[in-house]
Amino acid sequence: MMSRKVAAVLIALCSLTSVAFAGAPYQYTAQQEYQFGDVIWAKSALAHYQDEGINNIVDHIVKDNPDVLRMRSGENDTQRGLQYPYIIPDNESNAHNLPGGIITINQGLVQECLYNKVSSQVHGTGDKTVIYGRSQVANIIAHEMTHWINRDWFRMLEVVEDGEYNGEVVHRSFQDYINRGDWKLLMDNFTAFSRSPEIKALLQQNSKRVEMEADAGAFRLLEHSDIYSPGSLAVYMETRMTSPPPEPGHHNKLNQHPEPLARYNAILDRISEASGGRVRYENHMLYLDGKKFLKTGTMPDTLDGNSTERTLFLAGQLAKAVKYRMGTRTGGGLYFTRGTMDSDGRVALMGKNNMTGQTVMFDLFNVSADNAIALMEGKKPVGVEEEALVAIHDFLKKGV
Incomplete structure (x- = not known):
């Protein structure tokens, strides 16, 4: 009843x-x-x-x-x-x-x-x-x-x-x-x-x-x-x-x-909790493993998003990547793509969990595909977009 x-x-x-x-x-x-x-x-x-x-x-x-x-x-x-x-x-x-x-x-x-x-x-x-x-x-x-x-x-x-x-x-x-x-x-x-x-x-x-x-x-x-x-x-x-x-x-x-x-604060707490504290956003700055991202804590403005929009977008994506072990040595991989995002030539950095197939896009970068690959092979970054791409890549490859 x-x-x-x-x-x-x-x-x-x-x-x-x-x-x-x-x-x-x-x-x-x-x-x-x-x-x-x-x-x-x-x-x-x-x-x-x-x-x-x-x-x-x-x-x-x-x-x-x-x-x-x-x-x-x-x-x-x-x-x-x-x-x-x-x-x-x-x-x-x-x-x-x-x-x-x-x-x-x-x-x-x-x-x-x-x-x-x-x-x-x-x-x-x-x-x-x-x-x-x-x-x-x-x-x-x-x-x-x-x-x-x-x-x-x-x-x-x-x-x-x-x-x-x-x-x-x-x-x-x-x-x-x-x-x-x-x-x-x-x-x-x-x-x-x-x-x-x-x-x-x-x-x-x-x-x-x-x-x-x-x-x-x-x-x-x-x-x-x-x-x-x-x-x-x-x-x-x-x-x-x-x-x-x-x-x-x-x-x-x-x-x-x-x-x-x-x-707002509850969302930031969830980002930190999902990543086991590895990703934090405090006082409008992003911290990865306790260090300011790019030494400024923010992503640069881009074609379709300001610094805050882009940085918080990245914080949420990195948190889920850590939680689901994407892009790390202990269970995932990283790759680049363009066509699936219709990104006007910009490169999307993607992470993948090799066990489940789950993927995540971290951001769109104004870096060519060839340059992105060269950066991952050790080329010294030139410009803030390249620096951001390398910093995200290195953070994800650390794993836990």
């Missing part, structure tokens, strides 16, 4: 969904979850479109995590699956998830991470050379995917029915927001579902907890990616740290996310 906490929420929605929910907590059918999400999405009546490049990012993450992710195959799919994201023409940099594997991404987020400009429509996100911005978008998508994996919508709705609290009031408010299609309040303000300070505080506390869990889940998903770095989420969080705070009283909203600084 379904727990009273979840059942009350879902039964309250039956007038909208015409679905009879039954079973133990979280054991609803895929079709029931799809219908729940579809109703909320339909009521929002938001303008939207899809983008091939964003869909390619989703395909990549799903392919690398087959044990926990899959795409929805159609209307009659009996297993839980994700749908391709909807891009909403909203200038706010944000993303959301709904039951049924629905992910929405505001156009403002795509523009910030990939273009830093305002346009009536986003084009060209399939360009693989925009690797640092694409990696940021991949982290945010992986964060939303983790909410779906963890069934966080249902976990949050269960919280408001906890113990002595008057959950019926909350459920009526929740259904009212769905009926009104009030997207901003529905997605960003669970605390608006009740006037009770106790329930608001409870919702805020649990929301912050699940957001940190989603960040951790995104890190784990991207540990299996060959070209997207779990370090890139720290770039996005650093931008949030310097953004102006929201206007007081905006939607009478309590902050439901942890402070960006807390999320």
